[in-house]
Amino acid sequence: MTTLDTQTTDRYRTRVADRPALVERVEPTVHGGVDAPGLLGRDELAAHDRDGFVTVPELLTASEVATYSAELDRLATDPTVRADERTVVEKSSQQVRSIFEVHRISEAVAALVADERVAGRARQILGSDVYVHQSRINYKPGFGGGGFYWHSDFETWHAEDGMPAPRAVSTSIALTENFTHNGCLMIMPGSHRTFVSCVGETPAEHYRESLREQEIGTPDPDSLTTLADRHGIAMLTGPAGSATLFDSNCMHGSGSNITPYSRSNIFVVFNSVENALVEPFAAPAPRPSYIAAREFTPV
Template identity: 35%
Template sequence: MLSAHDIGFYEKHGYLVLPGQFSAQETGLLLRETHRLSQLEIPQRILERDGEQVRSVYAVHRHSNAFDRFTRDLRNLEPARALLGSDVYIHQTQLNPKAPFQGDVWEWHQDYLYWQRDDGMVEPRALNVSVFLDEVTEFNGPIFIMPGSHRLALDDETRTAQDGWENTLTADIRHKITPDALRRLADSLGLVSIKGKPGTTVVFDGRLLHCSPPNLSGNLRSVIFIRYNSVDNPLRQIANPRPEWLASRDPKPLTALADPFATTIADVRSPV
């Protein structure tokens, strides 16, 4: 359960770091699933610009019993419920196994602008719960944030540079914040680099400005992102929405597991 201090910090800064949420056994299970999912030739697997290294795998909770249960573990679900003030459903899951020396950049962005413009999300009542499966260091692509930027509306300073939902997934992202705006915000808000051991959880607001540099180390950097949306904030109908595996349109509330997610896993094959 989050403390009053945790909630106050999140409301002020837009993020919260919770070390040691998951054990080595649990992250080890998810890393094995990361390797398996990275080998699947499915539309949800996105490659880096070299066409070889895996950049992301989306909708992992639909391809893995372990990740499906993980999204319903109370250690993930309860912070989302507490901070959003309602039951939640999964808007999106994304696994980023940033490859040694080849894992590419994620430019500065606010997730909510994508969810709003490309998915039809009405209000910013959604957040990220991200869990480090590997140790995240200063060298292998940590998450950079601008604290407090979740309180800012940057629609007028974000330009849509490319057509097509596919360009919401690549290193050359679709919606780009202007360099002048980024310079001004970095000067006024400062930057924080979030690092941590495997099992660390980082919760952050969907409007928080964040990015990730390339992996310049020889070590893999795997992070799983669960994007929870309030059940009171279903997506509106829009023209040409992104695929359902990128933006779920089923606001059915998630039911929490009674036990930790790995307790009763007999196999880790697809739940469907």
């Protein structure tokens, strides 16, 4: 593992009042380079470098989608899983919103996470061995599945988990069709090259509320407007079985789902083994390991 560069980590110190809101990123965003060998082609790696994300239209087959959809249904209705602290429910409906560390709860999901189609693409982008920083299922049922406000994952992972630099990639695998109207993922293309610092002291055990509805650690409206004006907003739609890989510093979010059409996905975050977590940069204590792993064994 590499030695921490304090000049690098200090660029991303956050949740204090006297920092500029926008900091331009200097690290590479495709750490393996656009010619890195692997399942992603040069054009796809170049798109990820330019936009901060790349889509894979048919990561899973139809039969695999059916298998994993059945597994998600089983987990959502299992009373033992429901009672587990790794399960998060919606504030209003009390329906299951997310199940964390799902690759340790489900053997089927564990196999998918380790699949070369998934982990291999992460290694290619990050240019190193990778470990699972976080895994979860996101459920967004019809008629009320809650949204996720605009945020950069890295801001939270840096402030609350101690991730030194934005050298992680998220893979969102759709198990239902993603329409523009059922709360699809939205990303500001190119926003991964600008870090948005947030203000506000992080309360102890903030994760208990933020996983249901995040308020602290969200960007200010002026910064969001600047990024949206600069980059626009991409609505990422696609059939079940498609996937999106996106940089940890992308500004992204999703709206609530008031349609009859549910949206669910398997979400896996791979971090470089050279970017392992240290102490949080703006929180009194680390979040639980099921949210931010502190076991760095490569996949």
